Amino acid sequence: EEVYQSPVVLAEGKAAQNGRDGYVDYKVRIDKKVEFKEDESGRIDFLQRDLVENVVQGQVLAELVPAQRGQEGRDLFNKITPAKNGNPVTIRPGPGTMLSDDGKRLLAEKNGQVIYRGGILSVHDMFTINGDVGIGTGNITFLGSIMVTGSIEDNMHVKAAGTIEVAGTVQKSFVEAEGDIIVRQGIIGRDNASIESTAGSIYGKFLQNATCMAEADVVMGENIMHSRVYAGGNVVCNGKRAQLVGGEIICGGVVRVKSLGAMAATPTLIMAGVNPRAMQQMKQIAQIEKQLREKIALAEMNLKTLQQQKAAAPDAFGEAKEEQLVKTNAFKDKLEERLREALSEKENIETFMKDANSQGAVHVEKTVFPGVTIEINGAQFTVQDEYNNVSFVEEAGRINIVAYMQPGDDDKHFQKNRRKGRYGDVLK
16 A cells, blocks of 8 residues: 555554452441541531541441452463463451441441441441540540440530440530440530430539439439539439539429538529420420410411401402412411421420329438528428428328438339328428
């Protein structure tokens, strides 16, 4: 073809291609590398280190990518050149994990923290922090239980789906758990700490200047000082030198303390037999009820105006006005339906609170000082004199002071007998 000084292909082979080795495609982080993220304003929160890799039951942790077969080649003489197949790999399940039926995926058996060690993934429902929770660890959120061998320092957030146990103290921080919260030393909130157990109890050595909320009980060994305690169950503070002074205590059960109040007549509010969550719900429903009634009144006024216009001049009442009349009437009906639902929920909560109130009482083994206000089932009593070894109960709308009921006594049985008049004597 008269093409000169240019290479011409006379014969061509095909190179063999070795197969790619199989590998494991990890769907979770295995390197624990900390990456700080900027918010919209360009600020970085250095406490959000995201050191814990949380997983949920059934989540895919890793997937096996099989090895590929090699592709044979041919040389210039059309002879076959061999190729190697890729090396296969397997997934080894660790504790808390399992393989899928086809053996190609690794799944989490439970909620918790995924850990990669020695080429094996495992899921643990307990996350142990050796030392303090602080700047070095950042905030902690874990779908299991947390064990802290040190303390939780100021301004830290610790949240767990299980229990939280702290060997040291909890300082000006925010701690939340679905299960129990156990603080071996105590809680020093400095008026800006929040400790909440959404489905369990809170146990500690002492509680000072903090907000403490529990679905069940709040139990402190030494004292509760100037704190806000809200418990669905009982509040107990009965160590050898235990004292409850200042603040606000609201619980659905009984309050049992060694000493209540102080000689300086420190204002202390005790509300027993009142579930704090139910009380909060009642406040919210009351606000919703007020708003709905205001909207219904406005809708009725608009509806009345439209009806008067239609009656006065039916010919001038056009389609737009008629449509507005229909919409206003429908809107009013919808508001009234929502109001009925709110009132029904209010009635249910009132019934619950009434049953809970019947179990309320305050038991003081040693001394009650002036300055303490006690409220049980709507009845209120302000302590003006010192009392020793007494229990406060409600009877016929008033607070009675009776002989101290020992912890071994059945409080519910005591309440039933109280209503029958068996404990009607008031101690002077």
